[in-house]
Amino acid sequence: MGDRVLMVGAGLSGAVIGRRLAEAGHAVTVMDARPHVAGNCHTERDAETGVMMHVYGPHIFHTDDEGVWDYVNRFANFLPYKNRVKSTTQGQVFSLPINLHTINQFYGRTMRPDEARDFIATQADKSITDPQSFEEQALAFVGRDLYEAFFKGYTEKQWGCSPTELPASILKRLPVRFNYDDNYFFHRFQGMPEHGYTAMVERILDHPGITVHLDTRFEPAQAEEWDHVFWSGPLDGFYGFDLGRLGYRTLDFERFRAMGDWQGCAVMNYGDADVPQTRITEHKHFSPWEEHEGSVLYRETSRECGPDDIPYYPIRLVEEKALLNDYVARARAETKVTFVGRLGTYRYLDMDVTIREAMTAAETFLAARADARPMPAFTVDPA
Structure with a gap:
């Protein structure tokens, strides 16, 4: 039994x-x-x-x-x-993760993969040999310009603290691609039920x-x-x-509706620190095999998790x-x-x-x- x-x-x-x-x-x-x-x-x-x-x-x-x-x-x-993510930052829309299109668009260049790789190497902070924080990892990785455009403000909003206080390990799973592949994930199997x-x-x-x-x-x-x-x-x-509460970040969602296609993609990040939301998601794009006249979107912001909130991200x-x-x-x-x-x-x-x-x-x-x-x-x- x-x-x-x-x-x-x-x-x-x-x-x-x-x-x-x-x-x-x-x-x-x-x-x-x-x-x-x-x-x-x-x-x-x-x-x-x-x-x-x-x-x-x-x-x-x-x-x-x-x-x-x-x-x-x-x-x-x-x-x-x-998953093809876009980011609005510094008055432009870019493709994420950072790829060859992002780099060429950001710097106004037409570099080939090997040229872009060499160029980013000149932007990276070579004085940082053992990155301890998120910020140091990013500066050693892509340099200050790309860091401030795509990571700094977004990370401050997502985690509610300076990237200098976060461990370098958080950034290690964010790729930079020297081709035009804008698929956010690199796994063999990807899909939606x-x-x-x-x-x-x-x-x-x-x-x-x-x-x-x-x-x-x-x-x-x-x-x-x-x-x-x-x-x-x-x-x-x-x-x-x-013994006390383990720290989490929670998310607030402001749901709104629109007609037609409101933002043209499923996920739009907002990299500027002075824009409150981290991203806006348009949910009909998560089911591209369906057609709907109307649209439902979530404006997403992050904050410290309180006792009555849903815990999302462990700190x-x-x-x-x-x-x-x-x-x-x-x-x-x-x-x-x-x-x-x-x-x-x-x-x-x-x-x-x-x-x-x-x-x-x-x-x-x-x-x-x-x-x-x-x-x-x-x-x-x-x-």
Whole structure:
């Protein structure tokens, strides 16, 4: 007979783990405080325009993990989608990530790839040999002009602090291309689920061994009622934030409608520091196979996350990492709770990594039960 297992959270982590354990014969309950499944990936149609909205901001699926790609395609029909981001800065519109078109346009040149590579090398600050901050990494990478146009103001708005205070590692995943490739991602598999992420997660959860309770808040004291609990909520929230709150940035969305095509692309960044929004997203462009007369857009701004806000981006600076270590040490003593996902491990995770880690967590649980071993509190190290 299987265990009674609880998934706290009906996002990707809870759904993927729950499905695997249900298929293995365990009785799975999924509980979520929100009125819908899919967490921050939740999509729904706008009643007025029919546009598929990414309610908590855009989610674009991209991965090199063929196993994860095969998994999501079991539950949804993924259609091709390329993320081509634009940036309005210093009175012009440019293509991101920085590519040969961006460089030639910005400097008013017609350089070939090798010429552009040599030119950017002359712009880079060669005195910075061991970049410690985001700013130093950018200056060593592309020089002051491109840094101030595309990174400085945007980063200040996104993180609410100077780029001199952020670690260099944040910038290491932003490419510069010396060709005209403007596809924001470089992964083999890229696409969007034809009918949205919520429909996909509903299908993952559609199993006779899974019971879903929405609009239902879990209290940690209830953990004793289950053989095991997978917690995908905030790590500090499991303990009532009693050591203090881990820092996050949250997002505010100002939704507005328009007729026709309002901005001509899915994502328009705003690099100037004096423009409040970080970007505007036009959601019908995330489903290019559909046609709609009307349009739904989100004007997006970032700020510090308060107790009643939705946490989006973990800050993970020195103070937060010290507090994280305290919570992790405490969590490791748990014998019936495993902390999973973006919030449970206090890490920024793309969707494909979230799914892969959930698959691993499920297999770890099944192996532990088969060998009569305890299930660890973490299947990845949050630190």
